[in-house]
Amino acid sequence: MSFLYEQLPLAVQLRDDATFENFYAGGNGLAVNEISRQLQNGEPYIFLCGPSGSGRSHLLQAACHHADQQGHASVYLPLEELSHYPPEELFAGLAALPLVCLDNISQVLGDSRWEEALFHLFNQMREAGNCLLIAADKAVADLAISMPDLASRLGWGAFYQLKPLDDEQRIAVLKLRAERRGVELNDEVAQYIYKRCQRDMDALLKTLAQLDRASLQERRKLTIPFVKEALHW
The missing domain is CATH 1.10.8.60 (Helicase, Ruva Protein; domain 3)
Structure with a gap:
């Protein structure tokens, strides 16, 4: 089952309809198929970017639903809803989960405390052999990242740009x-x-x-x- 924090808001919980089966790919069919395949194959890190309405949040939640079906723990964290939480506490213990999905990371970038916490989470998950799936509205090179080491880490791994639906x-x-x-x-x-x-x-x-x-x-x-x-x- 998905890993949920009782003290966090309802926004953290997965929408029942946010599944791969319910996702209308449009011009993103290849990206969606590759994301699904790489999750199956244990890809350690995937970065999604795309404008509002392109389906980023849906795909992150779909990945968590898929993990649930496989009997693996997962967590979905929409950072725009959680930016007021201490990042060290929010991320504590997450590296042990098979899948962690961080949505809208651009909302916390530029804050040294958040960037350091993201950097450590990235390294811890990689060492643990678990999967980190991150989404933002821009490509890594265009994000306002202050910490060079974090910018370097986020540039690793699989990258997919989603197109908005017409x-x-x-x-x-x-x-x-x-x-x-x-x-x-x-x-x-x-x-x-x-x-x-x-x-x-x-x-x-x-x-x-x-x-x-x-x-x-x-x-x-x-x-x-x-x-x-x-x-x-």
């Missing part, structure tokens, strides 16, 4: 997730939701979840009139 691909994701929920979502309604909603995937999927709950409660299909009513549009 409008058509985001709509395809919306329809795929609706299908996985057992919700009938036709093209016309999907287009309507997409045009009215914020166009990042988190907002779209939260809207879909809200509509799914409303349709179950009202026992109604997703039509444009129902969507307008349920979302007060």
Whole structure:
């Protein structure tokens, strides 16, 4: 099972739907296949980068779900949510876990305490033979890293740059997730939701979840009139 800290916020917990099977690769198919393969083969370090909406967080959580299925402990840490914690305490003992996923590391870079803790965690995990999976919005060379040794370490290993989804691909994701929920979502309604909603995937999927709950409660299909009513549009 995933390693969870009781004192940490809900954001640390994995989303149930953030799996490899639920990931719409779009133009990232090769990268996703390679990440999955390298995790299977015990790659010690993988770095993902890509803009918001490219699926970084989904893939890190999917890696943890995959580890769970294999009976291995793992942890997912979104550092933008945890930057106020002492890094030495947050990282204590993590090197013993088969998989550690650190999301949005750019949020803590430039802080000497965090950079030193990241440097030591990297070295400890490598010595232990465990896997460290890191994601950021930029490539390592473009990150604001103050510690040269950390910059050097983060440049090791496998590197993948994720491309953001275009409008058509985001709509395809919306329809795929609706299908996985057992919700009938036709093209016309999907287009309507997409045009009215914020166009990042988190907002779209939260809207879909809200509509799914409303349709179950009202026992109604997703039509444009129902969507307008349920979302007060």
